[in-house]
Amino acid sequence: MASGAQSPVVGIGDVNFDRETDVVVVGSGAAGLSAALAALADGAEVVLLEKAPTLGGTTRKSSAFAWYPNHLGLQAAGVVDEKDDALRYMARLSQPDAYDPASPTLGLEPWRHELLESFYDNAAVAAEALHEADVESIHLAEMSDYFSDLPENKTPQGRTLRPKTRDGEPGTGVEFVDQGAEAVQARGGEILTEHSVESVVTDEEGRVVGVLARTPEGQVAIGARGGVVFGSGGFAQNQHRLADHMAAPILGTCAAIGNTGDFLDIAEALGAPLRNMTYPWMTLLPLEWALEHDPEVKSLFHPPGDSMLFVNGAGRRTMNEKGPYNEMAQMFQRWDPRQARYPELLQFMVWDQGTQDLHANERPANPIRPTGHPAPHVVRGDTLDDLAAALTARVEELEDRVPGLYIEADFGANLKAAVERFNEGARQARDLDFERGEAPIEVFFNEMFTGGIRDERNPLLFPLRDAGPYYATIIVPAALDTKGGPPIDRDSRVLRADGTPISGLYGAGNCVASPAGKAYWAAGGTVGPAVVFGYVAGRKAAAGVPAQPGAAA
């Protein structure tokens, strides 16, 4: 649906441009900054428009790790990351039911294969373009891909870069965005915040030649001689779109608060289809953080604690709590065909004083808060029975607001049995049911987030104490952001339903259809493609600027 009275597509005849530039970029996250820098590097004049008062969108909130096959850091280290191998790894996870190593497209839909090829082909140069613009990074040579032990993964470690502060320390999305914006401005690009682009302007041939932006001072019309690049993020903040498109329930999001999918309305009005709409980039959140809609909420990538387990509303343990977040969230979405409900949709994360002592800290993503710090999302009990009673009371408070939240009468008894079985395994340093601690990425994450290791045999497991107190919080599946939208081609051109490009219109990042399907290949599998397709889009849009009369060739 259109988000206001303004039509998402406006003909040039109805518009007087307030100003014109070569390339308009919409959005200041990874895709937009990369596009702006690429267009500037090719000599284009660039105006970058950001809907929010602050820059960076979801990228700013993120760790801004970025995954690039065959990047220069790998090459410099002598690591071989062949195109065919990298494509096989990506394809294997992007369409796992169709993956066929003998097929020319590896079994993928042709558009997905084309985009994965373009991603690989442009990854190293796009990453290097950021580096050349002084957007700094650290090569995480030891970082495992999320499926590093799949036979299709021939480069299981080292494809991820993370931001670096100006002091040379490990950085996050804040540094990525600040350095990127600084670079755009240093190269003459103009950045305007509180410019919400809700319409594109088309000429008589249907070419996109500008945008209309809503600002606190009224509407502004900006012409774009070379093209418009959307890097405006997904639709995870749009409840109607989520209800219409998601394959299964998502109860929260870490996406920037403005990510309401404005570009989807524009794309649909331009006759572009929507693709890859069913699965978001998935993660986890404490329920009460999700309900707060705090714009600063951070993803629970890796639930901390060795003496910690998840149980469902029946008090039963049903999953490995330490897998890659995108995969864990899908475990929450299991459908019970007899009861016609999602019985694992809300999980109770339970820990003891040992984990509380070891893992409590003030990291915003950590639900285990130091004693004395506010933790309204945490329920406490002196015994497991007390904890069950306290959780039952909490569920009663929340259940009107959260369809699907439940806790059964025998929750306490089952919880005690679940803890007993968990402890039995932990004493043997193994998970009797769900292989916790056996995947390389779990061990890597544990080292990254842990407060300390108590059992070297399996650092991810430790028995809960027989005596309380015990703690719990409710965890739900969430979206970092969505990854569906109109299709693009290898040149980041937005395509119509008939496969023809919409002249003058480019897209990158979470506002267009990702070739990833439901896959999350590795840390930075979100930001990497956003940077790469943004880079391609920026260059192509710059190349679309007509030669000016009288300008030097």
Place this chain on the structure above:
Amino acid sequence: MASGAQSPVVGIGDVNFDRETDVVVVGSGAAGLSAALAALADGAEVVLLEKAPTLGGTTRKSSAFAWYPNHLGLQAAGVVDEKDDALRYMARLSQPDAYDPASPTLGLEPWRHELLESFYDNAAVAAEALHEADVESIHLAEMSDYFSDLPENKTPQGRTLRPKTRDGEPGTGVEFVDQGAEAVQARGGEILTEHSVESVVTDEEGRVVGVLARTPEGQVAIGARGGVVFGSGGFAQNQHRLADHMAAPILGTCAAIGNTGDFLDIAEALGAPLRNMTYPWMTLLPLEWALEHDPEVKSLFHPPGDSMLFVNGAGRRTMNEKGPYNEMAQMFQRWDPRQARYPELLQFMVWDQGTQDLHANERPANPIRPTGHPAPHVVRGDTLDDLAAALTARVEELEDRVPGLYIEADFGANLKAAVERFNEGARQARDLDFERGEAPIEVFFNEMFTGGIRDERNPLLFPLRDAGPYYATIIVPAALDTKGGPPIDRDSRVLRADGTPISGLYGAGNCVASPAGKAYWAAGGTVGPAVVFGYVAGRKAAAGVPAQPGAAA
């Protein structure tokens, strides 16, 4: 993508109509026949176009059970089926994660609620309109809804009608379609087969005023003074669309062979969005039938046999084999986050000589064929070890064609353990793991399809014999058809992305967005809404015919 050179939308300026009529109906299944009859009953001239050489589409292949809340048969029997109750049952299953009995829309997206209301409001009159046109039916007063024991279901039995032969016997889709087509022609409607509608014609204001149909004799342009009604079926025969839109893998279909989603191309080109694209009407098929693409293949609604079980490629039993087919298929789609695959996607249905003797018959949907009849999809072994070896050989033959097909080295050992545990439960007349035989619909289906009952305590369970031979076939999730497309409103008008109706264009059945979500409420939950929205569309299109100069008022 457009399916040919012809654009899906053609302006009136480029067309000379070969003929004109009041209402053009596209498709001759339940939706199309209902629309044609309704328009004829309101005095309109009707031309019905069918893509295939034969009439009836997927409806003809189906049992053509049809589910109508509060139909006249229920009313005559004194059964109360209140609107609020019926809506709650439908809503509870259509958006189970959002269902909220206290919400004005029951927690549903408003469009879904509007369509469910329209379905209820028009169900009785639409069913009666078929009856008045001599399309005959039998009231299945004892037939259970698929979730008859949900607390939200206040009318758990009797909402389903099935076709009746002219001799008064229970009929199928063949009778439904033959009687419907006969009625259309008896009322002056014209039916043209081998007319494949791939474009609509629009006037200067964007109103749909006709269609272009491809025929063996070339293209025909047909004007529609009142409107065009699409009842042209889903996209289950379009592999690209399935790959782009399905939430999880579907490996076969029972849809009419022409159901390639032609209307989706038209809708997208008209600026209509696509909704409810992620879940089809799900069922099961033997793998080898699915691979044959036999246009006559029939759905395996209820796998026969008491001494019969399913195991996955590891030889482990993971599900109740007798649940409603739409729900069982979703069990096949379980994602394994550690292995990054769908380990239950292909199941081995295993039975013994007892089930072979009791349940073999020539029903086209039954994979258990009488001894001596061709059954190339069945593998046989004198012992369970022999069966495991034969299945391993079969998997080796097929695995190049079927990504995801696997059988593990310890399959045989695990199969024997699974049979032993199944038998242990069967001797006690209960399923130790998956509640087989406990839902009312399972018992109902068993009575409908069974060859005989061996244990009255639980007719769905019986131990497999200790001695062979044993039999097996491979089962996959399949689609009866899809149920996504452009949205319609309560008047069956097709809507643009901005929610405005496209003048002159109506839709019903599997070619438009179903309000059902992923739900399958009951037998006939497919055909019922197709008939009802077809009926509404036919009446509205007839009402759109302009008064003719000189015609009687």
